[in-house]
Amino acid sequence: MQLTDDDTLLFIGDSITDAGRDRADPASLGDGYVHEIARTLRERTPDGAGPRVLNRGVNGHRVYDLESRWGTDVLDHRPTVVTVKIGINDTWRRYDRDLASPVAEFEACLNRLLAATARELSARLVVITPFLLPTGPDQERWFEDLTPRTDAVLRAAEHHGAQLVRADLVLPHAAQDRPPAELAPDGVHPSPAGHRLIADAWLAEVAPMAPAPRR
Template identity: 60%
Template structure:
């Protein structure tokens, strides 16, 4: 896929996307995979980061009009789902799969219909750091399937972030990629960025 100076690539999701971006600076990309993707693309391409720590899909949908549609992106990348699983286990807050899938489908449809945006959907991931986290897959596995169905329904490009990180963990160890199982290290973010660039057919920069 070729990107041009007229393209506006918007990445949206939770803390994995947020990575400490400056809320007072709309151009801030944070310190994670979004910045790495931007650095690998031509400087004329606009890249925007609208990740927000702690977001579940319901939070994403609530801010979709202001944080996505109002910015007129030509490419929208969504990474969401791990907090929908996590909150079930640490706070007892369920995110029923039918509602999750429907909400994700709605926001993807809006981005396509209102902005004519090309869609990228990244799968949520987990590299268990504790035995307790191993049990999360009973929720995350079906949730990942729901993400894939929602992406297929809109013809979105899928980025198998989960598979890329699990392959990398076989080489480097899970702790080198995400010590708490969820939040990537710089190495983990490089793996995520490479997965996106590969799916986009955009090549991989030296820093990735």
């Protein structure tokens, strides 16, 4: 299904989605993968318009924070494509604040959000998996929490027929050819190059370029 100028693409998640957007400006997209996706889609459109794009990422948020604002930040905008990227803070807060987010509860919450969206809207669902490029042994141990959480994200996406963007595969694969810090200096927050990789993975999955006509 090709995106059109009539589509509204809404992205929601944590700081990786937020990417420094101006909260006082509802149209602000930040400087991350959402901005890159919007720019690419405009460039592909002959008149330079492209779909409407909304960024509703908020730094620091976990899945429960998304649930508290899902009605106003997602459903009220009646988007035609909803992209969710969440999970790394549910892991991170366990290690820096001893704030638990049991995987079963996390999965149940994400399921509720996707189910509510499917029930209230006729929107395409897209889920971006959480990822980590460890900067040292302390972050390496996060995988004991993040790996089962990523599995939960995969199950929820499959259950609700969501398209999947596997950031957990794309970024580690790219890090094989360069220092991981070039893609995520603190292991979590992408650099411009890391954001571009996420944007390209989203575009390949959700809005692939139509093949050129054969001559």
